[in-house]
Amino acid sequence: MAVEYIEAKNVNLTFTPPNRAPVTALHDFDISVGEGEFVSIVGPSGCGKSTFLNVLLGLIQPNSGEMAIKGNRVSGPGQDRAMVFQEFGLLPWRTVEDNVGLALELRGVRKKERLIVVGKFIEMVGLVGFERHYPHELSGGMKQRVGIARALVSDPDVLLMDEPFAALDAQTRDIMQAELLRIWQEAKKTVLFVTHQIEEAVYLSDRVIVMTKRPGRTKTIIDIPLPRPRDYEMRVTPEFNKLKLSIWNELKDEIDSQGGPVRA
Secondary structure: OOOEEEEEEEEEEEEEEOOOOOOEEEEEEEEEEEOOOOEEEEEOOOOOHHHHHHHHHHHOOOEEEEEHHHHHOOOOOOEEEEEEEOOOOOOOOOOOOHOOOOOHHHHHOOOHHHHHHHHHHHOOOOOOOOOOHHHHHHOHHHHHHHHHHHOOOOOOEEEEEOOOOOOOOOHHHHOOOOOHHHHHHHHEEEEEEEEEEEEHHHHHEEEEEEOOOEEEOOEEEEEEOOOOOHHHHHOOOHHHHHHHHHHHHHHHHHHOOOOOOOEE
16 A cells, blocks of 8 residues: 555544533544555445534544644645535636636736646546536536646645535536546546445545444554456446445445434
8 A cells, every 4th residue: 555645543522512512423433545546435424424524624623633634744634635525615606617716816826827737637527618607507527627726726635525426416426436437547646526326436545434323533553455447347247246345345334323224
């Protein structure tokens, strides 16, 4: 495996809302991701998967534990990380070009230079010809491509993805999974990907981290030794289905009344 790039050790987080009982979201959560790896996190609903991404992004401070990227302690947001959310979050009054370039604009990059960089990533995600379109003129898959390009344009070291394809129909989701692998191989980023879908995790990942029910911690880590590049036909092979079953067997005891089903 590649050298450790993202490390989290004994991360604990308890929410203490006023007039309500405290809720422990994460308990001694550990994770280690190598540079350039694609790692997925699966677990029951409410186990803290998305919460951990927000902790790693620097939006939420844990109660205790250590987190580092490239040996640098995570203490808040930084340009070395970017998030792709389940909700597209595009600004409806801005074109594709302007949505993708928002971070560069906020950093004061001049328009001429900005458009050169933006054009590169619009091409990478397959949206050439749609630069001047507005979000309401795009399909769901196209909107998520804009979201991926917007995250990549700042050249982060780490791409965090929180169920980015959950709102898409099944066919578009399959297409976007293949496109994400292409983009990942071209952009050479380290990816931490949260999903409820076991098949998606196996298809995309180098390793899959299975979390326990809340409070979330790492239950097991499953290597995905399938060759790359990967194609759709791989999903019907005995090797693929054996990996799906291994993950399901780790998850089924964790699924209880506090969370919904995990999709195979």
